Amino acid sequence: MATAASAGDDLKKELTCAICLEIFQDPVILKCGHNFCRFCICMHWDENGGDYGYQCPQCRTVFNKRTFTKNYLVQNLVDKLDNLECLGPCPAPPKPVKVDGNCEQHGEELRLYCRTDKRPICVVCRESRAHRHHEVARLPDLVNDMKMELKKRLTELNWEKSQCVQIRTADERTKNEVRLKKQRLKETIEADVGALVQFLLDERDSLLESLDAEEVDAIAVIEDNLKMVETETAAADKSIAEIQNHISGKTSFEVCVYLMKSVVTTGSPVMVSL
Template sequence: MAAEQQVVSLREELICPVCLDIFTDPVSLQCGHNFCRSCITQCWERDGRTSCPECRAEFADRTLIVNWALSSLAEKTQTLNLNQKVKESKLQCEKHQEELKLFCETDKKLICVICRDAREHRDHRFIPIEEAVENYKAQMKSSMESLTKKNSEIQEMEQLQKTKISGVREQSHSLQSHITSHFNKKRQILAEEEQRLLKDLGEAEIN
């Protein structure tokens, strides 16, 4: 069991976060996250921006660094067929000690062939474990793509709001400068008028 857990743990380290499969031609981004070369280039083409799908960090160029260590591990994993060994590891039903080969879609649980014929699973819908894995894998990928898209939309909205706020601030500063200039001119005119009237008054008193 410990060996099986180590195999699963190792395989998880070799999974691309985009395609959810073992790395193929793994590359590292400037932020340190790793992806299949084809996966990250497709993401960039689809999103129209050079950013990391994991941390959303954006880069000035499309620099991709080949991760030789991951590439070597991925190749060895494929050679040893660890994925197939994990699939062949037999999970047993606690009740009947039979191999769990089916997935009950009604109860959302793994069952054995004896459980399938039990009264509690009567009229339930069953599919092979492999098919259930592929279904959930597709759902996870779709959910990740949806979350990535929503995150991009939120960032675009945030940037738009920042642009609007910056525009409002510029207009406010411009209006403040205009008001200040206008009242300074008014004060100058009033001061000049005051001096003229005082001068006229002084000349009238002399005469």
């Protein structure tokens, strides 16, 4: 039992909210890793947050938005703490007593409530030794206190609901903005890439046209050169034949002079280079 109680005390320290100093109620975790009650951190940010962001009460990390996530692990530990506390000695539950009725012991109307024993009592019970030093309240006052507490809780629940609505609205707006931004970027990328592709296609067509024109010009030069080579080749063959006919036999001076004048060397043809 002592070990369980000690373990429970250590666990309580780890599961205590730094704002309200009570065991976590609906624990949430911030991005910095610290945990708080959902209601406590929301109230803290309502009072201290603003245009300069929302600060973690423990490490002072500043966030641009009110963002947190429910910490199911801590919630499970809180539930286990409740079970652990039940391992210690638990007082016997009070005997059920009807609030609207009379005291079974004294027969008086039950107009009071013993906070110590957590049960309705009559005026005679209050003066008895069993309740003389206990904290006692009038039942109507207790009902009013309970109503005030319920109203407070109702206010908290309405506030929490309004925060959820605001967060949901902001998240939906952010989601739509992300989709719109993506669509705009997609259109920009498609337009830019399309323009680049068209530019490259135009450049390709221009280069191919230039290549075709260069081919035509080069072939025309080559064809002219081939014709010239053929003409010079034919003239050279004719001169070679005439010279060979005369130098193989007896040739007069006059014929040699004639051949020297009629056979003219044109020179080597020029090779066309690209």
